[in-house]
Amino acid sequence: MATVDDYVARIEGTCGAESDVIVVFKYEKKDEAIANILKKATLKNTLAGIIFELTFKDASFRLYTNGKAIFRGVKNKQELNNLLASLLL
Amino acid sequence: MSLEATDLYEKSRERIAKFINAKQSNETIFVRGTTEAINLVAYSLGLNSFCKGDEVLVSLMEHHSNIVPWEIVAKLRGFTIKYAKVNHDGTLDYDDFESKLCSKTRIVCLSQVSNVTGVINDVKRIGKIAHDNGALMLVDGAQSVPHMKVDVQDLNIDFLAFSGHKMLGPTGIGVLYGKKEVLEKMPPFMGGGEMIKEVSINESKEQCSVSWNELPWKFEAGTPNIAGAIGLGEAVKYLEGLGMDNVLSHERDLTKYAVERMKECDKVTIYGPSNLSEKLGIIPFAVDGLSSHDVALFFDNYGIMMRSGFHCAQPLHEFFKLQSSARASFYIYNTQQEMDRFIEILKEIEQL
Numbered sequence: 001m002a003t004v005d006d007y008v009a010r011i012e013g014t015c016g017a018e019s020d021v022i023v024v025f026k027y028e029k030k031d032e033a034i035a036n037i038l039k040k041a042t043l044k045n046t047l048a049g050i051i052f053e054l055t056f057k058d059a060s061f062r063l064y065t066n067g068k069a070i071f072r073g074v075k076n077k078q079e080l081n082n083l084l085a086s087l088l089l
Numbered sequence: 090m091s092l093e094a095t096d097l098y099e100k101s102r103e104r105i106a107k108f109i110n111a112k113q114s115n116e117t118i119f120v121r122g123t124t125e126a127i128n129l130v131a132y133s134l135g136l137n138s139f140c141k142g143d144e145v146l147v148s149l150m151e152h153h154s155n156i157v158p159w160e161i162v163a164k165l166r167g168f169t170i171k172y173a174k175v176n177h178d179g180t181l182d183y184d185d186f187e188s189k190l191c192s193k194t195r196i197v198c199l200s201q202v203s204n205v206t207g208v209i210n211d212v213k214r215i216g217k218i219a220h221d222n223g224a225l226m227l228v229d230g231a232q233s234v235p236h237m238k239v240d241v242q243d244l245n246i247d248f249l250a251f252s253g254h255k256m257l258g259p260t261g262i263g264v265l266y267g268k269k270e271v272l273e274k275m276p277p278f279m280g281g282g283e284m285i286k287e288v289s290i291n292e293s294k295e296q297c298s299v300s301w302n303e304l305p306w307k308f309e310a311g312t313p314n315i316a317g318a319i320g321l322g323e324a325v326k327y328l329e330g331l332g333m334d335n336v337l338s339h340e341r342d343l344t345k346y347a348v349e350r351m352k353e354c355d356k357v358t359i360y361g362p363s364n365l366s367e368k369l370g371i372i373p374f375a376v377d378g379l380s381s382h383d384v385a386l387f388f389d390n391y392g393i394m395m396r397s398g399f400h401c402a403q404p405l406h407e408f409f410k411l412q413s414s415a416r417a418s419f420y421i422y423n424t425q426q427e428m429d430r431f432i433e434i435l436k437e438i439e440q441l
Contacts, residue, residue, distance in 0.1 A: 014382045015398025016413025017406070022382065047441055050390055062383060066390045070382055 004084045007033045011080065014070075021080055023069045030067030037063055037087045059083055098315050101322025102305070108325045109249060110240040111266055115304040118265045118272075119318045123231040124154040126250030126265035127198070129278040129308060130227055131158035134196065137276050141167035144193040146224070148173045148181055148210075149408050150203045153401040155229045159198065168195070175408060178362040179206035187218055194224040196247075201233035205402045205416065206361035207344075207371030209233070213244045220245070225271065231255055235420070236340055236369050238333040247271050253317060258324035262317030265308070272304050281310035336421055340370035343419045343428060347372060350432045356439045360414060370419035373400075376438055381415040387438050393431060 010024040025033040041054035041063075052063040061071040074080045099114075106114040120126045135145070135158075145159050149172050156170075163170050171194075173186035181199075190197065197219040201212050216226035227248040233239055234249070235256030241249050248271075253262040267275075277284050284307050286300045301307045328336065345365055351357055356377040362368055376384050385397035396416045399406050406413065417431065 014380075014413070015400075016381060017399075018380050018382070018412050020380060020382050022386070045441070047437065051387060051441070053441070062386070064386055064390050068386055068389070070380075070386055072380070 002089055004081060004088060007088050008084065011077075019073055019075075021071045021074050023071065023080075023084065025067040025069075027067065033067070033088055034063060034065065036089075037069070040087050056083065056087060094315050094319075097319045097322075098313065101318045101325075104322045104325050105264055106266075108329065109234065109264075109266055110242050112242060113269065116266055116269050116272065118267065118305045118308045119313055120250075120263050120265050120308075121261055121314070122252040122254070122263035123152075123229060123250045124158075126248075126263055127155055127227070127229065128158045129265055130196075130248055130250075130267075130275075131162045133275045133278045133308075134225075135159065135162035135166060135168070139163075139166050139168045139195050142193060143168040143195045144171050144191070145169070145196050145198065146171045146173060146186070146189055146194050146219075147198045148175065148186065148200070150175050150179065150181065150205065150208065150402065150405050151198070151200055152204050152229060152231070153403070155198050155200065155227075156404070169193075172404070175208075175405065179203065179208050179360060179405075179409075180362055180367060181208070181210050183211075183214075186215065190218055190222050190224065192222055194219070194222055196225040196227055198227040198229070200229040200231075201239065202230075202236070202369050202371075203402075203405075204232045204371070205373055205400050205405050205414065207232075207368035207373075207418075208362060209237075209367060209369060212246060216244060216246050232369070232371070235328075235336075236333075237337045241266055253321040253324065256321075256324055257327060258321035259317045262314050262321045264321075269304060272308070277301055277307055277310065279308075279310040283313070284308065284310040331421065337369075339421055340419055341365070343423055343425065344368070344370045344372065346425055347417065347419070347428045347431065350428065351435065353432065354435050354439055357435060360409065360411075372417045373414040374417065375411070375414060376435075379438065379441060381413040383441075384415040384438060387441075388431075388434060391430075391434050393434065 007029045009026045012022045014020040041056040045053040050065050063069045102117050103114045106117040171189045174182040176182050212228045219226045225247040228246045230249045230251040234251040247268050249266040254260040286302050288299050290297045358375045360373040381397035385395050398413045
C-alpha cells in the first residue's frame, strides 16, 4: 500500500518569519504526485501550466511542475502529513 | 607524495596571502570557512581575554556567523555585545556606530559587504576609529573578497575572514587572516596534532607540558583539508588571472543593468541603497502579494537559483520589518542575456 513517503523526498520549513513549508517530491514520482494533487485540489489560478495555485480543505498552496510545492500556514508536521496523504493517496 | 601534498598546501597559503596582501603567509590560517574563522577569534580571544565590562561592537546587518559566536562567548564571560544601527536604505549608520565605540570596546566586527543588501561598508574608516579607541578590528570578508580587491595592509585590519565556496573554490575551506602580532598573543582554538611543538609527560610528577607550534599551524589542529586548500589556491589563481578590478567592474555593470530593468516591473520592490556605487552585485527584492519563497521556487522552475528567507541575517530583516526577502546575486559567470531572462521571468511572476 502506497504511503506519503513513496512520493515525498524532502520536507523543509522555509527560512523566514512565514510558517511556509516546501515539499519536494521524488523525481521519479513527481508526475504521478502532481496528477494526483491536481485531481483532488481546487484550481484557483495557473500560470502557463507551470504553476498551479490550489486550495484543498482549509489549505492553500502552490504546486510547481518541477515537483515542488509550497504550503502556507501549516501548523505542524502532522497536519501537513494528513494533508499530503489526502492529496497523494 | 605526502611531501608533494604539503608543498602544494603551503604554496596555496602563499598565493592566498599575496592575494589579500598579507605581510607574510603565516598570517593566513586555513579553516572550514568564514563561520569557523570568526568562531576561532571569538573563542580564542573572547573566551580568554574578554570579561565583564568589556564590549564587542557589531552591526545589525551582520550575518548570524558574526553575531552568534560573540553572543555564545559573551554569555560565558559576561561581556556585552552592542549593535550599531543601519539606515533605512540598508547602509551603515556611521554616527550610531561611532557613538557606540568607546574605551570599553575590545573588538569591532563588521562585514565589508552585506550578504543581504550588497552594501559596502567603509571598514578602513571604522578600523581606524576602532584602533584609536584601543579596539581590534575584525572584518567579515565572505561577500567582499570574492568580488573586489581586498588589501589587508591598506585597510589596516586585525582579522579578515572569508570562504572558498563563494569565490569559485571548494566548500569546507576558508581563511582567517590575522596580524602576526595579534595572532601570536592568542591561545589555540582547538587542540590536537600539528598545532603543538611538544607534548611531554613527566611520569614521576604526573604532569604534561605542552608547547604550541608556530604560526599558522598553532591554529590548524588535526589533519587539514589539503585538497580544499589547494583548490582554493587554484580559484585565487583564476581570479588573479581575470583581475579583481575586472571582476568588480563586470558585477557592477550587471547590477546596474538588472536594477534599471527591474524598475520596469510595477509589483517589484528593491531594497538597499539607490546609489549603486555603495553596493555590490546583490539585489534583495519583493514581489507584491508573494512570499520570497514563492518567488524563489518560481525562478527555480526555470533553472535560475536564488536565495529566499532571512539569508542568515534575521536582525536586519526585523529592522526592515520584513518577513523574508528574495535575493538575486551575480558573479563573473553571469551575463547580460541572463539578466534579460531574469527580467522576463520576473514579469511573468507579476501576473500571479
